[in-house]
Amino acid sequence: MKDIYLLLTKSDTFISKAIYLVTQDSYTHISISFEENLQPMYSCARKYTYSPIPAGIRNESFEKGFYNKNQHIPCALYKLTVKKEIYYKAKFILESILNHSQDYKYNLMGLILCKLEVPYRRNHYYFCSEFVSEILAYSQAIELPKLPCLMKPSDYLLFEELECLYQGNIRELIKYRGLC
Template identity: 70%
Template sequence: MKTIYLLLTKSNSFVSKAIYYMTQDDYTHISISFEESLQPMYSCARKYTYTPLPAGIKNESLISGFYLKNSSIPCALYRIKVTEDKYNKAKALLKKILEDEGDYKYNLMGLVLCHFELAYRRHHYYFCSEFVSEILAHSQILELPKMPSLMKPSDYLLFEELECLYKGNIHDLVQSRGIS
């Protein structure tokens, strides 16, 4: 068996505050990693520390950039155990996406429509939970209750298959896991 990690966060960024205002969800962002060290960790997110746009597929670091500057962000770390075949299928899809990383953009329209439960799939466009959901659904790791374009980070709190490893803030997560 192999392990995939999901990190849910809620920052004080404008986008996160807007999502929280609309949803009142505990978490407004999700990232995926195939490593216990959480490095590399991927999502569809801001490309630069200080500006929400441009955004796209990004390797997010917990020890530099946005998370370093915002280390008090609340977070929850989950893991799911999967077969080696499903793990490899998920990694292969991620690798394929990363090969064309520059072609992928942030699905702002999809994010807004998700709030209204209106599915809207755009080729080469993702918001964070749509990106993670696409990988997990494509590799048959989780049976999603709805289309990837309708999944929110908080929806992942409902999956019994996920095991919570940590709840707290980014700084303490980094310290407790010895991430460097």
């Protein structure tokens, strides 16, 4: 058996605040990692620390970039234990996307329509939870209750298959897990 890690966060960026205003969800962003130390960790998010655009597939780090400068934000870390073949299939799907990461863009329209429960799928466009959900669904790591393009980060709080490892803020997560 192998573990896949999901990190849910709620930052104080404009986009996160807008998502929270509409959804009132505890968490507004999700990232995926295949390593216990959460490095590398991937999502569909801002490419630069101080600008919400451009956005796309990116490696999120605790040592530099957004999380390094915003360690006060709330987070929850979950673990999904899967069979080895499922783990490697999910990792292969991620690596296939990463090999063409420059072709992927942020699915802003999909994010808006997700709240309205209207499926909107475009090739090479993702928002964070759509990106993570597609990897997990296509690898058969977890059975989703709805399409990947309709999944929100907070939906992951409802999965019994996920084990909550930590809830607090990024700074304490780094200390607790010895991540940096």
